[in-house]
Amino acid sequence: MRKRLVVFDLDGTLAPIGQGMSQENIDLLKKISEKGMKIAICSGKPTYYLCGFVRQMGIPDMIMLGENGAVIQFGINLPPQIYCTLPYERSVKSALRQIEEDIGEMLPDIWFQPNSVGVTPFPRNEEEFQKIEDYMKEHEELMEGIETFRHVDSVDFVPSGLTKYDGLQKLTQMTGIMADEMIAVGDGVNDAPMFRYAGLSLGIQLPEEDMADRNFASITEAMEYILSMLQDQEEESGNPD
Helix, strand or coil: CCCCCEEEECCCCCCCCCCCCCHHHHHHHHHHHHCCCEEEEEECCCCCHHHHHHHCCCCCCCCEEEHHHEEEEEECCCCEEEEEEECCHHHHHHHHHHHHHEEEEEECCEEECCCCCCEEEEEHHHHHHHHHHHHHHHHCCCCCCCCCCEECEEEEEECCCCCHHHHHHHHHHHHHHCCCHHEEEEEEHHHHHHHCCCCEEEEECHHHHHHHCCCCCHHHHHHHHHHHHHHHHHHHCCCCC
């Protein structure tokens, strides 16, 4: 199946946590775009964060899926031309706000990512991580309808059914690009849902290699592989560069 869109995770995939992309990888990303591929970033970060991240790349029509796919934005302009939030239960929204309030009271100086949907606290040490985990066990009734993902620096509380899988499924409805025409690239457990949806999944130093179809040592190697695939597609269609 001819590939038409590649979806990248951000932290640990396109760039190290809290850092920008190397110029070499930006150039590779531009080459992928110039081959006619649509490019999307699907991350736990909010779309406005992603918008700022990609603004200097020179790819203005990039698609951004924030908060693990719950929020979708087309292009880097603000306000965006196309923007949507996937629907979820009002009771879950209320529970998320309660979780945010409780954790804020329990850890008064903790920083929360300014999300539109989910709740993402950033514990400063292992003791704070443990307090959040203990809170989750003590408030199981609040966790109904909510999924959690622990990262190296944060914990995501997101509505069940609003994973990267659901974000890509919504993207199919919005663009007409089918799952078999997508490539998903990521490095962690919260990327597994988009690996399941996309026709081809590429991992970056995955701890469990069988999570994805192929596993690479670096994002540079993965993007070079994508470019070689696109070259093969052009040759098969009789339209090489």
